[in-house]
Amino acid sequence: MTDLLTHTAFEGALRAIGAERYHVHHPFHHLLHDGKLSKGQVQAWALNRYCYQAHIPMKDASLLARLPTPELRREWRRRLVDHDGDGVAPGGVERWLALTDGLGLDRDYVASMEGILPATRFAVEAYVRFVRERSVLEAVASSLTEMFSTDIIRTRVSGMLANYSFVSEETLAYFKPRLTQAPADVAFALDYVKREARTREQQEQCLAALRFKCDLLWAQLDALHFAYVEPALPPPGAFRIPPS
Numbered sequence: 001m002t003d004l005l006t007h008t009a010f011e012g013a014l015r016a017i018g019a020e021r022y023h024v025h026h027p028f029h030h031l032l033h034d035g036k037l038s039k040g041q042v043q044a045w046a047l048n049r050y051c052y053q054a055h056i057p058m059k060d061a062s063l064l065a066r067l068p069t070p071e072l073r074r075e076w077r078r079r080l081v082d083h084d085g086d087g088v089a090p091g092g093v094e095r096w097l098a099l100t101d102g103l104g105l106d107r108d109y110v111a112s113m114e115g116i117l118p119a120t121r122f123a124v125e126a127y128v129r130f131v132r133e134r135s136v137l138e139a140v141a142s143s144l145t146e147m148f149s150t151d152i153i154r155t156r157v158s159g160m161l162a163n164y165s166f167v168s169e170e171t172l173a174y175f176k177p178r179l180t181q182a183p184a185d186v187a188f189a190l191d192y193v194k195r196e197a198r199t200r201e202q203q204e205q206c207l208a209a210l211r212f213k214c215d216l217l218w219a220q221l222d223a224l225h226f227a228y229v230e231p232a233l234p235p236p237g238a239f240r241i242p243p244s
C-alpha cells in the first residue's frame with residue numbers, strides 16, 4: 001500500500017466520492033426536485049424513504065453498543081435522540097410520518113413497510129448489516145454521506161415548495177432540523193475518521209465505506225425509477241400509485 005494521505009488529501013478524496021456518486025446526481029432526484037413527478041410518484045418516494053429513516057436509529061444503536069468511550073457514546077446517543085425523539089419532542093422518524101400523512105398516505109400502511117420495494121429493503125438491510133459487522137472506523141465513515149446532505153436538502157425543500165401544490169412548509173418540516181443536525185454529525189464523524197485512520201489501508205477502508213453508502217442510496221433511487229417512472233413496473237406486492 002502507498003503512503004498515508006495527509007488529512008487534507010484524505011478529506012479531498014472523501015469529498016470527491018460525493019461529487020461523483022452522491023444521490024443528488026440521480027435522475028429521480030432531478031425529477032423530484034424540479035417538480036416533474038406526480039403526487040403518486042412523490043408518495044412512492046416518501047413511502048420507501050420511510051424504511052431508510054426507520055432503520056437509521058437501529059444502525060446507530062448497534063454502533064453505539066460497540067463504542068469504547070463515554071465521549072463517543074454520548075456523541076452517538078445524540079443521533080438516536082435526533083431520530084427517535086425524547087418522548088416529548090418528536091424525532092426524525094415521527095416527522096417523516098408527518099410528511100407521509102401530508103401526502104395522503106395511511107400511517108399504518110407506511111409504518112407496516114408492506115408496500116416498500118424489495119430493493120429498498122435490501123439496500124437498507126445492507127446498511128444496517130455493514131454498520132453492525134465492519135470496524136467502528138468503517139461504520140463511522142459510512143455515515144459521511146451526510147457531508148453532502150445539506151445541499152441536497154436545501155435544493156429539495158425549495159424545489160418541492162416551488163413546484164408542488166400538495167406540499168407545504170409543514171409537510172416538509174422533517175428537513176429543517178436536519179440542516180443543523182447533519183453538519184454537527186459530520187463535524188464529529190469527519191474529525192474522528194481523519195484522526196483514527198492511521199494507516200493508508202484504513203484510509204482506503206473509509207473511502208470504500210463511503211462509496212458503498214453512496215451506492216446503496218443510489219440503488220434505492222434506481223429501484224424507484226424503474227418501478228414508478230420508467231418503465232413503471234412495480235414488483236408484486238409493492239405500492240401501486242392510485243388512479244388520479
Ligand SMILES: O=C(O)c1cc(C(=O)O)c2c(n1)C(=O)C(=O)c1cc(C(=O)O)[nH]c1-2
Nearest residue numbers: 056092142143144145146149152153178217
Ligand atoms: O435527504 C437526504 O438526501 C438524506 C441523505 C442522507 C444520507 O446521505 O445518508 C441522510 C439523510 N437525508 C437524513 O435525513 C438522515 O437523517 C441521515 C442519517 C444518515 C446516516 O447515514 O446516519 N444519513 C442520512
